[in-house]
Amino acid sequence: MAVTEATRTHTAGTTEPSCVSAGRAAQELTLKRGEFDLAVHLGLICAEPVTGMGRPRVRQQEIDRLRALPGFPGRLKDQVRTTGTAEGAKLLGVSPVRFTGLARIGCVSPIAFCLNRYRAVVWLYLVDELLAFAAKEPDLIGGRSPAGMRTLLEAGTDHRARNWRSRRTDRLLNRAEDPWTRAALQASALDPVQLAEVVEDPYERAYLARVRPDAAFGRPGSASGREAMERLMLADDPDEILWRRVNLTQELEQAREFRPAPRPGCDPAFRPVPARPVHSRPTPARAVRGRAAPGRRRDGRPGARAGTGRGLLGRIGLRGVGGRGR
Template structure:
C-alpha cells in the first residue's frame, strides 16, 4: 500500500530533475551520476512519470558546509590515464587492478572508434589507495595474476552491478524487483527461468530502463545493448539465482494479497460451528524473503522452443513537449 501523501500535496514538496540539477549547479551528466550514486536521493513521481527530488533533500545538500565544491568533488570522475597518475602507478597496473574488479567504473562513454571508455569516481579511487596500499606496489597476489592471465575483466560487470543496485532500491514492489533482475538476462535464459508466458510478459512490461541514450548510431546502440547484458557463465548463473529468489518473493506476496482477510472466526465456518467445537482452518503463514541458500531449483528448459531475441535495454530520448514552469 502506498502510504505517501496524495499527489497534489506530495509533489508540492518535490521538484523535477531538471529543476534540482539547476539549483545544485550540476550539469546533466553530473546530476545523473549524483542520482545513480545516491548523493542526491529521489522519490517516485506521479504514475508513469519521472522520479523527483524532495525539496527537503535539496535543502540538506545546499546546507552542507562544503557545498557546492564538496558535492562536485564527490562526483568527479576520471579515465584510466588520470586515475593511474592519481594513484601513482603505471597505466598498465591500473588496468590490471580495474580488470580484476578492485574498483568499479561509475560511468563510461563510447568514443568515435566505438570503444568503451570507463570513468572512475575519484573518491572511490582514493579510498582504495588508502585501504589497499600493498596492491599499488610489488607483485600482485598469485590468484589475481592467474585470473588476469585467464582473461578476467570485471569492469563491465562492476558497472552493471552498480546500476542494478540502484534500480532495485527504486523498485516499487516485488515484481518490479524481479524485473530488474531479469533486465540483464537474455530471452533464452529468461525463458528457462520463467516458463510461464504470462509471468514473462509481466516482467517485460515492468522492465526498467537500464541505460538511457541520446541519438547514436545503430552500431553504438548494439555496443551499449551488449554492455547491459550479463556475460560469462558465472555472472549469468548469479543473476539467474537472484531472479529465482525474487520471483518466489513476488509470487508469495501476490498469494497473500489474494487471500481473504482473516476475521475473528474462520471465514469458512459460521459462529454455531465454533460453538460445536469445530477447529478453525489454519491460515498459511507468510515467511520472510527466502534465503538464497534455499531458493527453489532452477527450472529445466521449456518443451517449446523459444526464439533467441534480446529485450531492448536502451531507451531513446523522445522530443520533450514545450517546457512548463518549474515547480
C-alpha cells in the same frame, strides 16, 4: 533561481511539497546532467520515484537541504567526480596498463560508463574510491605486480562489466519494493534464451520487460550505441548467469503471490507498491534457498567489491611477489 512556492494546492484542497524537474534541480545544485544522474543513483540526492523512461523530480526542500550542507557545492561535486583509465592511472601514480589490471581483477570497480566515438565502452570510476583504495592498498600501487594478480590477468580475468552490473542492480533493488520490478531487475541481466528457460510464460516475460527500469547510464543517439549498452547489461559469466537465474526464480515466486501478470482480456490496471526514496538505507541481501551459486560472495553477490582491502589480497593470493610491474 530558487523556487519560491513551497507547496501547491490541489482541487480537493490537499497540499503536497513542490517538486522541480531534474534539469532545474541540477542547475540549482550546480551539477551537470551526468553528475546529477550519478548523484541520484548513489543516493546523494533524494529524488521522487518515477515510472517509465522519465527523469526524476526533486523536492525543493531536498535542494535546500543540500545547498545548506557544509562545503556546498564543492563537496557534492567531489562525491560524483569520475575519471577514466588514463586520468585514474595518473591519480594513482601507475601506468594505464597497471590500472586496467587492477580494475580487471576487481580491486577497483567502475561506477558508470560511456561510449566513445567508436562505440567502445569507456569505464568511469569514482575518484573518491580510487583515493581510498590507494590509501588502503599501497602495496598494489607500487612495486612489482604480485604473482596472484599476474596469474588472474594471464587467464583473461575481467570483472569490470560484472562488477558494474552488480553495483547497479544492488542499488536499484535497495529502493524497489514492487515484487515485479525486483524480478525485472534480475531478469535484465539474462539474454532471451536464458530468460525463457526461467520464465516460461510469455505474458510474464512481456510484463517483466514493461516494468523494467531504465537500462543504464547514458543516452546514446544511435541504434549501434543502444545495442552496445544492451549487450553490456547481460551477464556473460557462468557463475553470474546462475546467480541471476536463482535470484530471478525467487523474486518471481514472490511476485506471483503478490499479483499475477496481466493477460489479454483481464484488467491490466494494478496498484504498484511505491519505490523507496533514492536515499533509503540498503537492505541485507536475501538468502538463497538451497545450495549457494558458485562464486557467491559472503554478502550474497557475485564479483569483487570496489576498493576491497586485505580480504581481497588473501582471497586471490596477491601477497606473493613475482614478475615485472604491470
